[in-house]
Amino acid sequence: MKKAEDVAILMSTFNGADYIEQQINTIRAQSYTAWTLYIRDDGSTDTTVSLIRQLMLTDQRIVLCAEPNPVNLGPARSFMTLLAQTEADYYLFADQDDFWLPDKIEKTLNVMRRLNQHDPNLVHTNLSLADKDLNVLVTSFNDVAYDDVQSLLLANDITGCTVMINRQLRELVRQDCDIPCMHDMWLGLRAVMFGNVAYLKEPTILYRQHGSNVVGSTTSKVAKVRTFNSPAEKERLVTTVLTARTLLKRYGNHFSAAERQTLLTLAQLGQVSLPRSLWRIKRNRIYKHSFLATASFILKLTLNYSSLKSNI
Structure with missing residues (x-):
């Protein structure tokens, strides 16, 4: 057996x-x-x-x-x-x-x-x-x-x-x-x-789901909108940026040229101006899997960009 x-x-x-x-x-x-x-x-x-x-x-x-x-x-x-x-x-x-x-x-x-x-x-x-x-x-x-x-x-x-x-x-x-x-x-x-x-x-x-969750989830659309510029959303953006930087630093040679451009765009959020970041996101086709999700990401990024610049 x-x-x-x-x-x-x-x-x-x-x-x-x-x-x-x-x-x-x-x-x-x-x-x-x-x-x-x-x-x-x-x-x-x-x-x-x-x-x-x-x-x-x-x-x-x-x-x-x-x-x-x-x-x-x-x-x-x-x-x-x-x-x-x-x-x-x-x-x-x-x-x-x-x-x-x-x-x-x-x-x-x-x-x-x-x-x-x-x-x-x-x-x-x-x-x-x-x-x-x-x-x-x-x-x-x-x-x-x-x-x-x-x-x-x-x-x-x-x-x-x-x-x-x-x-x-x-x-x-x-x-x-x-x-x-x-x-x-x-x-x-x-x-x-x-x-x-x-x-x-x-x-x-x-x-x-309870009050002590380290990481929780919500299904309420109203609750999600209210969190757009919350500390949690700011932290998620910071995590995206820091993780992209770490991947580039440790494994940059592993990625294709297009993938490196995507990582570089995300890694430099907060280091370049918001208009330039948004232009690079569009040029490199950094989208989520629906129009609504992509629009939500852009809105969160716009609302929290000044905080992103000061926290990274």
Whole structure:
């Protein structure tokens, strides 16, 4: 009988006592059982760690990666640190507050197996949005995924808690603990550049929305309009610029001439005048996948350009 692939589930926790036991129990209930859950606590001050230790007594597959002097790294660096320290065939990323559907690992792994395992690969899936009590708000969050370098830079559609990567992608990024964006975006960019990204449009988790989310989602059009010049949108623009600069600096020779022009245009936002940036965006055809989404991006850029110049 073929040996089951070893799957590492990586979870970074921070003050997650409200939901973590329920989340871990959904992992324990998975149809695919050859997994180990590696948890790194990012400096919790509530009962998160004690809850984890209690759960460890009931399941040896739960491992707390304790540190003598834990430091708060933030989610991206915490997840990348866990990834660098863990050996497995495949890796999944788990948030502390979501709800995994019972066949999440199995279905994601089935998609992964269809890819060339000599390549660095990433599989991500659709999700259902739910409120804090797990009442489903939106059944399908993304029916289509746009996973090319430009799309990921402008609007990353890879949600980390749905992601599986293989050992080859892990080896490619294991030294990348200091990254300019969230870990899911970085893993997606590296996979697109050097391997493959696949999307399962079937939801595999309930993505819980509550007041403590580090990264949340909203479906309200009015709410989205109100956020156009919010600190969060300014931060997203800064992330786009810094990530484009990092890609050019580290991997500039990997891209075609047209791709380098796109990266250069995004990397120089805030360094040249707004009219020149808008002209270069049009000339290099830096668009999103609908007229409305592109218009929204241009409006956000225009509203926040002076802030962008002062923050980069």
